[in-house]
Amino acid sequence: MTWTRALWVARKEWKETFNSPMPYIVLVLFFLLSGWFFTGSLLLEGKASLDGFFGPLPLILSIFMPALTLRLFAEEFKSGTIEMLGTLPLTDADIVGGKFAAALAVWSVGVLLSLYYLLLLVVIGPPDVGQMAAGYAGLFFLGGFFSSLGLFGSSLTRSPVVAFLWGFLLCFSFYLVGPASNYVPGLTGQILSFLSVDRHFENFLKGVVDSRDVLFFVSGTGMALAGTWVRLRAWRSR
Amino acid sequence: MMDVRGLVKEYGSTVAVADISFQVRPGEVVGLLGPNGAGKSTTLRVLTGYLPPTGGSVTLDGVDILENPMETRRRVGYLSETNPLYESLNVWETLRLFAQLRIPDKLTASARIDEVARQCSLVDVMHKDVGELSKGYRQRLGLALAILHDPDILILDEPTSALDPHQQQEVRDLIFRLKEKKTVLLSTHILPEAQRLCDRILILHQGRIAAEGTLDQLRQRLSGNGTLYVRFKGPAEALKSRLTAMNGVKTVQRQDEEEPGCPGFELTVETDIRVDLNGLAAEMGCPLLELRRPTAALDEIFRQVTRTP
Numbered sequence: 001m002t003w004t005r006a007l008w009v010a011r012k013e014w015k016e017t018f019n020s021p022m023p024y025i026v027l028v029l030f031f032l033l034s035g036w037f038f039t040g041s042l043l044l045e046g047k048a049s050l051d052g053f054f055g056p057l058p059l060i061l062s063i064f065m066p067a068l069t070l071r072l073f074a075e076e077f078k079s080g081t082i083e084m085l086g087t088l089p090l091t092d093a094d095i096v097g098g099k100f101a102a103a104l105a106v107w108s109v110g111v112l113l114s115l116y117y118l119l120l121l122v123v124i125g126p127p128d129v130g131q132m133a134a135g136y137a138g139l140f141f142l143g144g145f146f147s148s149l150g151l152f153g154s155s156l157t158r159s160p161v162v163a164f165l166w167g168f169l170l171c172f173s174f175y176l177v178g179p180a181s182n183y184v185p186g187l188t189g190q191i192l193s194f195l196s197v198d199r200h201f202e203n204f205l206k207g208v209v210d211s212r213d214v215l216f217f218v219s220g221t222g223m224a225l226a227g228t229w230v231r232l233r234a235w236r237s238r
Numbered sequence: 239m240m241d242v243r244g245l246v247k248e249y250g251s252t253v254a255v256a257d258i259s260f261q262v263r264p265g266e267v268v269g270l271l272g273p274n275g276a277g278k279s280t281t282l283r284v285l286t287g288y289l290p291p292t293g294g295s296v297t298l299d300g301v302d303i304l305e306n307p308m309e310t311r312r313r314v315g316y317l318s319e320t321n322p323l324y325e326s327l328n329v330w331e332t333l334r335l336f337a338q339l340r341i342p343d344k345l346t347a348s349a350r351i352d353e354v355a356r357q358c359s360l361v362d363v364m365h366k367d368v369g370e371l372s373k374g375y376r377q378r379l380g381l382a383l384a385i386l387h388d389p390d391i392l393i394l395d396e397p398t399s400a401l402d403p404h405q406q407q408e409v410r411d412l413i414f415r416l417k418e419k420k421t422v423l424l425s426t427h428i429l430p431e432a433q434r435l436c437d438r439i440l441i442l443h444q445g446r447i448a449a450e451g452t453l454d455q456l457r458q459r460l461s462g463n464g465t466l467y468v469r470f471k472g473p474a475e476a477l478k479s480r481l482t483a484m485n486g487v488k489t490v491q492r493q494d495e496e497e498p499g500c501p502g503f504e505l506t507v508e509t510d511i512r513v514d515l516n517g518l519a520a521e522m523g524c525p526l527l528e529l530r531r532p533t534a535a536l537d538e539i540f541r542q543v544t545r546t547p
Binding site (some may be wrong): 020088 | 270278286287288289290307308312315316318320322323324325326327331335336338339340354
């Protein structure tokens with residue numbers, strides 16, 4: 001992969017994404033929902049922390065990230081533009097990397113806007129800066145992992161709706177295995193617990209940046225991107 | 239020069255292209271003709287480097303396109319049959335976006351955008367969304383994107399399909415202007431288009447090359463080298479009996495008399511008897527008005543070679 005070429009793909013996706021109403025709708029909904037949880041925690045519990053905002057994010061993002069990534073490949077397959085993209089001087093890795101970078105960039109807009117909550121907390125009372133920084137790091141890794149799963153879901157089909165459902169199924173599965181592991185004994189339970197995004201994200205929220213959690217998100221993201229790359233190659237050879 | 243050798247492309251158990259070989263020389267315009275499903279689009283997609291072939295090789299000036307896909311994509315401009323475009327961008331944004339990738343120098347890129355916009359008559363619609371363009375303008379934009387980086391080779395898959403006759407003519411005129419500077423490989427099933435634009439024609443049928451050559455060569459091949467049409471001014475019966483008696487003539491068939499007293503004959507011959515025919519005309523005092531090989535129209539050639547047994 002060459003960065004300049006991947007960046008070109010990312011720029012194209014950014015332009016296309018923000019030329020459609022989807023990211024605006026998703027971001028507004030995201031803030032309505034996360035704002036509800038944030039203010040609930042702030043006013044009801046009287047805590048100057050972002051726990052209310054961060055806590056439900058694995059569940060919320062398992063819906064919102066696939067909504068942001070659904071068109072990235074499915075739309076190219078559906079409209080046939082993937083053929084045009086495939087005849088430009090770009091490798092498949094450039095295309096996958098560029099699209100992932102674009103998804104992360106769009107998600108970063110959401111993260112940047114959420115700094116508004118942080119500013120409120122600074123005004124209201126002294127927040128735990130270390131804990132919040134770790135929380136934001138977790139948010140970045142979680143967003144990246146779910147983006148890559150959404151991207152993989154989008155590479156499985158030419159229908160954006162089906163792409164969303166695939167993305168949601170994958171992201172939600174990694175969320176669901178957490179609560180499910182409570183009811184499964186033994187090694188299977190441990191494996192399910194290890195696969196839970198909630199468990200790994202929780203550590204960040206406690207202010208702990210554990211290399212095992214980072215490794216989980218990074219390797220999960222890498223595997224999803226590799227799967228997307230394989231799907232793209234398979235699509236060409238059909 | 240593009241050299242295609244033993245190219246095979248299979249989709250599972252379906253053979254789309256079955257062992258075809260041909261060359262496209264610099265400055266040449268080669269037409270790929272064939273009925274739907276003959277393997278034209280698949281062949282072109284392989285040549286652009288988009289589809290990996292199942293077998294065979296494609297080289298561009300000796301460089302294997304599979305081993306150097308980036309090099310191929312830089313040197314080739316491609317217009318696909320469906321001409322997919324990014325609908326949410328406008329014409330200028332589309333050209334600028336592709337120029338950013340294709341042309342590293344910003345000033346050159348900007349100048350090139352202006353140039354192709356003029357060449358493809360897109361100047362009036364530069365700020366229109368691609369989704370709002372007519373089919374003719376979409377096709378022009380597709381062509382503009384294909385030539386934006388000034389490629390050596392243009393691969394055009396049915397560039398005038400789905401256009402009305404006026405739009406077809408506009409796109410043909412544009413290709414006609416481009417052919418002065420580029421090597422062009424185009425697929426079409428519009429035969430007059432191939433006739434007007436192409437130096438050489440390949441007819442694909444069921445994934446194989448059924449016929450290849452210039453239009454004249456194809457006509458000769460299908461009309462048969464052993465056929466001549468000849469017309470004299472003189473008595474029909476006497477001429478027919480002398481022609482039948484000539485050495486090297488197998489059969490003589492009387493054709494319609496276009497002018498009174500000027501009968502025409504179609505001869506099946508074994509040897510070149512054109513000089514002898516001149517001699518016969520002089521000997522009988524019957525001037526030779528016409529002597530030619532009967533030619534088949536391109537559509538007749540196409541029907542003949544793509545006839546499924």
